[in-house]
Amino acid sequence: MFQHTHYNGSKEEQYSLLNKQLDALLTGETDFISHLANASALLNQFLENVNWVGFYLLKEDKLILGPFQGLPACVQIPVGRGVCGSAVKENKTMLVADVHQFPGHIACDAASRSEIVIPLKRAGEIIGVLDIDSPIVDRFCQTDRLSLEKFVQTLEKHLEIAES
Structure with a gap:
């Protein structure tokens, strides 16, 4: 399912390792955009069969393109x-x-063909979304959803102290 052989174990265990990697990568850093850029790069490297991974940031009544991996969007x-x-x-x-x-x-x-989008919050308010696209129909399952929601929660913890 995942493209890198250094992720061993069940899908849940692989996502758990990914979450720990994100936490370690962001610890001690305080730049908001750097957090989003590294989170999208980490997911893009980890996930198989995806063609776009990134963030849209909420400004007034629109989502504006943020850091991402993939083709122009x-x-x-x-x-x-x-x-x-x-x-x-x-x-x-x-x-x-x-x-x-x-x-x-x-x-x-x-x-x-398929997509998962998870709201991104700071201080309890939506500030954007994590968007992941795949060229495969029905690419994302409930394990992906739950695990990616935990990934976003880890990211949000770091965004609370990040400088915009």
């Missing part, structure tokens, strides 16, 4: 539109098996 997404905008509006993780079946899907990359 949409710069602005209105809250409530597409998978990312819906995650913000509904304040919940969106796991979409086939984006072509999602009403109002915004196709930044035509190769993307």
